[in-house]
Amino acid sequence: MTPTPARPGPFELVVFDCDGVLVDSEVIAVHIDQRVLADLGWELEREEIIARFVGKSEANFISSIENHLGIELGDGWDRTYQHWYSEAFERDLTAVDGVEEALDRLELPHCVASSGSHEKMRRTLGKTGLLHRFAGRIFSATEVRNGKPAPDLFLHAARTLGMDPARCAVVEDSAYGVQAARAAGMHAFAYAGGVTPADRLAGPGTTVFEDMRLLPELIAAGRP
Numbered sequence: 001m002t003p004t005p006a007r008p009g010p011f012e013l014v015v016f017d018c019d020g021v022l023v024d025s026e027v028i029a030v031h032i033d034q035r036v037l038a039d040l041g042w043e044l045e046r047e048e049i050i051a052r053f054v055g056k057s058e059a060n061f062i063s064s065i066e067n068h069l070g071i072e073l074g075d076g077w078d079r080t081y082q083h084w085y086s087e088a089f090e091r092d093l094t095a096v097d098g099v100e101e102a103l104d105r106l107e108l109p110h111c112v113a114s115s116g117s118h119e120k121m122r123r124t125l126g127k128t129g130l131l132h133r134f135a136g137r138i139f140s141a142t143e144v145r146n147g148k149p150a151p152d153l154f155l156h157a158a159r160t161l162g163m164d165p166a167r168c169a170v171v172e173d174s175a176y177g178v179q180a181a182r183a184a185g186m187h188a189f190a191y192a193g194g195v196t197p198a199d200r201l202a203g204p205g206t207t208v209f210e211d212m213r214l215l216p217e218l219i220a221a222g223r224p
Protein backbone atom coordinates (compact mmCIF):
# COMPACT_ATOMS: atom_id res chain seq x y z
CA MET A 1 0.00 0.00 0.00
CA THR A 2 1.29 3.47 -0.90
CA PRO A 3 1.18 5.89 2.07
CA THR A 4 -1.34 8.71 1.81
CA PRO A 5 0.47 11.74 0.34
CA ALA A 6 1.07 14.44 2.90
CA ARG A 7 3.58 17.20 3.63
CA PRO A 8 3.14 17.98 7.30
CA GLY A 9 5.64 19.31 9.82
CA PRO A 10 8.19 20.34 10.85
CA PHE A 11 7.86 18.09 13.90
CA GLU A 12 9.50 18.36 17.30
CA LEU A 13 7.79 15.48 19.15
CA VAL A 14 6.37 12.10 18.18
CA VAL A 15 3.49 10.87 20.36
CA PHE A 16 2.91 7.12 20.17
CA ASP A 17 -0.24 5.32 21.11
CA CYS A 18 0.59 2.06 22.88
CA ASP A 19 -1.83 -0.75 22.03
CA GLY A 20 -1.61 -1.71 18.38
CA VAL A 21 1.21 0.77 17.70
CA LEU A 22 4.01 -0.29 20.06
CA VAL A 23 2.65 -3.58 21.36
CA ASP A 24 0.64 -5.94 19.18
CA SER A 25 -2.13 -6.30 21.72
CA GLU A 26 -5.32 -5.34 19.90
CA VAL A 27 -5.85 -8.67 18.14
CA ILE A 28 -5.50 -10.42 21.50
CA ALA A 29 -7.68 -7.93 23.39
CA VAL A 30 -10.49 -7.95 20.81
CA HIS A 31 -10.67 -11.75 20.99
CA ILE A 32 -10.90 -11.71 24.80
CA ASP A 33 -13.33 -8.76 24.76
CA GLN A 34 -15.62 -10.83 22.55
CA ARG A 35 -15.54 -13.70 25.08
CA VAL A 36 -16.18 -11.33 28.01
CA LEU A 37 -19.08 -9.58 26.30
CA ALA A 38 -20.65 -12.90 25.31
CA ASP A 39 -20.35 -14.14 28.89
CA LEU A 40 -22.15 -11.00 30.07
CA GLY A 41 -24.89 -11.50 27.50
CA TRP A 42 -23.85 -9.17 24.68
CA GLU A 43 -22.95 -11.03 21.48
CA LEU A 44 -20.88 -8.86 19.13
CA GLU A 45 -18.92 -9.66 15.98
CA ARG A 46 -15.20 -8.88 15.94
CA GLU A 47 -15.65 -6.01 13.48
CA GLU A 48 -18.24 -4.30 15.69
CA ILE A 49 -16.00 -4.59 18.74
CA ILE A 50 -13.20 -2.93 16.77
CA ALA A 51 -15.51 -0.15 15.59
CA ARG A 52 -17.01 0.46 19.05
CA PHE A 53 -14.09 0.06 21.42
CA VAL A 54 -10.60 0.01 19.87
CA GLY A 55 -8.80 3.21 20.86
CA LYS A 56 -11.18 4.07 23.70
CA SER A 57 -10.63 3.71 27.44
CA GLU A 58 -11.65 0.93 29.83
CA ALA A 59 -14.11 3.36 31.40
CA ASN A 60 -15.86 3.68 28.05
CA PHE A 61 -15.94 -0.10 27.68
CA ILE A 62 -17.58 -0.46 31.10
CA SER A 63 -20.14 2.31 30.57
CA SER A 64 -21.09 0.89 27.16
CA ILE A 65 -21.74 -2.53 28.71
CA GLU A 66 -23.82 -1.02 31.52
CA ASN A 67 -25.86 1.13 29.15
CA HIS A 68 -26.51 -1.65 26.66
CA LEU A 69 -27.38 -4.35 29.18
CA GLY A 70 -29.05 -2.05 31.71
CA ILE A 71 -26.91 -3.28 34.57
CA GLU A 72 -24.38 -1.88 37.03
CA LEU A 73 -21.16 -3.88 36.94
CA GLY A 74 -19.79 -2.55 40.21
CA ASP A 75 -16.31 -2.74 41.67
CA GLY A 76 -14.44 -5.95 40.99
CA TRP A 77 -16.75 -7.05 38.19
CA ASP A 78 -13.75 -7.99 36.04
CA ARG A 79 -12.00 -10.30 38.53
CA THR A 80 -13.59 -13.25 36.76
CA TYR A 81 -12.03 -12.22 33.48
CA GLN A 82 -8.62 -10.77 34.35
CA HIS A 83 -6.85 -14.10 34.02
CA TRP A 84 -8.25 -14.48 30.49
CA TYR A 85 -6.40 -11.32 29.45
CA SER A 86 -3.25 -11.89 31.50
CA GLU A 87 -2.76 -15.46 30.29
CA ALA A 88 -3.29 -14.50 26.64
CA PHE A 89 -0.94 -11.51 26.88
CA GLU A 90 1.73 -13.50 28.69
CA ARG A 91 1.55 -16.21 26.06
CA ASP A 92 1.12 -14.19 22.84
CA LEU A 93 2.07 -10.52 23.28
CA THR A 94 4.91 -9.17 21.13
CA ALA A 95 6.09 -5.77 19.95
CA VAL A 96 4.47 -4.53 16.74
CA ASP A 97 6.44 -5.80 13.78
CA GLY A 98 9.11 -3.28 12.79
CA VAL A 99 8.55 -0.84 15.66
CA GLU A 100 11.91 -1.47 17.35
CA GLU A 101 13.69 -0.76 14.09
CA ALA A 102 11.61 2.40 13.63
CA LEU A 103 12.42 3.62 17.16
CA ASP A 104 16.12 2.97 16.61
CA ARG A 105 16.09 5.27 13.57
CA LEU A 106 13.70 7.92 14.87
CA GLU A 107 15.62 11.17 15.38
CA LEU A 108 13.00 13.12 17.33
CA PRO A 109 11.98 13.06 21.01
CA HIS A 110 9.06 10.70 21.58
CA CYS A 111 6.56 9.69 24.24
CA VAL A 112 3.57 7.40 24.80
CA ALA A 113 -0.03 8.62 25.25
CA SER A 114 -2.49 5.76 25.61
CA SER A 115 -6.07 5.05 26.64
CA GLY A 116 -4.65 2.28 28.82
CA SER A 117 -3.70 2.69 32.47
CA HIS A 118 -0.12 3.17 33.65
CA GLU A 119 -0.22 -0.28 35.20
CA LYS A 120 -1.25 -1.84 31.90
CA MET A 121 1.46 0.02 29.96
CA ARG A 122 4.16 -0.96 32.44
CA ARG A 123 3.08 -4.56 31.97
CA THR A 124 2.81 -4.61 28.17
CA LEU A 125 5.78 -2.36 27.40
CA GLY A 126 7.81 -4.28 29.94
CA LYS A 127 6.82 -7.64 28.47
CA THR A 128 7.92 -6.53 24.99
CA GLY A 129 11.15 -4.84 26.11
CA LEU A 130 10.04 -1.33 25.14
CA LEU A 131 9.47 0.25 28.55
CA HIS A 132 12.96 1.70 28.95
CA ARG A 133 12.62 3.60 25.68
CA PHE A 134 9.87 5.82 27.16
CA ALA A 135 10.94 6.20 30.79
CA GLY A 136 9.43 9.38 32.28
CA ARG A 137 7.44 10.09 29.12
CA ILE A 138 4.36 7.89 29.49
CA PHE A 139 0.87 9.43 29.64
CA SER A 140 -2.46 7.74 30.34
CA ALA A 141 -6.08 8.72 29.70
CA THR A 142 -6.56 8.29 33.45
CA GLU A 143 -4.78 11.66 33.82
CA VAL A 144 -7.34 13.68 31.84
CA ARG A 145 -11.07 14.35 31.98
CA ASN A 146 -11.97 13.08 28.51
CA GLY A 147 -10.44 10.15 26.65
CA LYS A 148 -10.10 9.71 22.90
CA PRO A 149 -11.60 10.88 20.55
CA ALA A 150 -11.29 14.05 22.64
CA PRO A 151 -7.88 15.74 22.26
CA ASP A 152 -7.24 16.04 26.01
CA LEU A 153 -4.62 13.29 26.34
CA PHE A 154 -2.48 14.41 23.42
CA LEU A 155 -2.66 18.04 24.52
CA HIS A 156 -1.71 16.99 28.06
CA ALA A 157 1.36 15.15 26.76
CA ALA A 158 2.45 18.10 24.61
CA ARG A 159 1.89 20.60 27.40
CA THR A 160 3.79 18.52 29.95
CA LEU A 161 6.77 18.19 27.60
CA GLY A 162 6.66 21.86 26.61
CA MET A 163 5.80 21.24 22.96
CA ASP A 164 3.56 23.15 20.55
CA PRO A 165 0.73 20.79 19.49
CA ALA A 166 1.16 21.95 15.89
CA ARG A 167 4.70 20.54 15.99
CA CYS A 168 3.62 17.13 17.28
CA ALA A 169 3.14 13.99 15.20
CA VAL A 170 0.85 11.28 16.56
CA VAL A 171 1.22 7.61 15.66
CA GLU A 172 -2.15 5.88 16.02
CA ASP A 173 -3.91 2.73 14.87
CA SER A 174 -7.54 3.46 15.79
CA ALA A 175 -10.20 5.70 14.30
CA TYR A 176 -10.81 7.32 17.70
CA GLY A 177 -7.11 7.99 18.18
CA VAL A 178 -6.80 9.59 14.77
CA GLN A 179 -9.83 11.77 15.52
CA ALA A 180 -8.18 12.83 18.79
CA ALA A 181 -4.98 13.78 16.98
CA ARG A 182 -6.89 15.89 14.47
CA ALA A 183 -8.85 17.57 17.27
CA ALA A 184 -5.55 18.39 19.00
CA GLY A 185 -4.21 20.02 15.84
CA MET A 186 -1.57 17.32 15.45
CA HIS A 187 -0.72 15.42 12.28
CA ALA A 188 -1.68 11.74 12.51
CA PHE A 189 0.42 8.91 11.14
CA ALA A 190 -2.21 6.17 11.03
CA TYR A 191 -0.88 2.62 11.14
CA ALA A 192 -3.14 0.37 9.09
CA GLY A 193 -1.19 -2.80 9.75
CA GLY A 194 -3.37 -3.68 12.75
CA VAL A 195 -7.07 -4.34 13.26
CA THR A 196 -8.56 -1.07 11.93
CA PRO A 197 -9.04 -0.89 8.13
CA ALA A 198 -7.16 1.84 6.28
CA ASP A 199 -10.36 3.45 5.01
CA ARG A 200 -11.49 4.12 8.60
CA LEU A 201 -8.21 5.89 9.33
CA ALA A 202 -7.85 8.03 6.21
CA GLY A 203 -8.83 11.69 6.22
CA PRO A 204 -7.52 15.23 6.60
CA GLY A 205 -4.24 15.73 8.41
CA THR A 206 -3.50 12.03 8.23
CA THR A 207 -0.81 9.88 6.61
CA VAL A 208 -1.90 6.25 6.38
CA PHE A 209 0.80 3.55 6.22
CA GLU A 210 1.05 -0.21 6.75
CA ASP A 211 4.72 -0.93 7.48
CA MET A 212 6.06 0.45 10.77
CA ARG A 213 9.56 0.45 9.31
CA LEU A 214 8.48 3.31 7.03
CA LEU A 215 7.64 5.62 9.92
CA PRO A 216 11.01 7.43 10.38
CA GLU A 217 11.12 8.35 6.69
CA LEU A 218 7.49 9.46 6.64
CA ILE A 219 8.07 11.69 9.67
CA ALA A 220 11.32 13.05 8.25
CA ALA A 221 9.52 13.92 5.00
CA GLY A 222 7.41 16.37 6.98
CA ARG A 223 10.48 18.23 8.23
CA PRO A 224 12.44 20.88 6.34
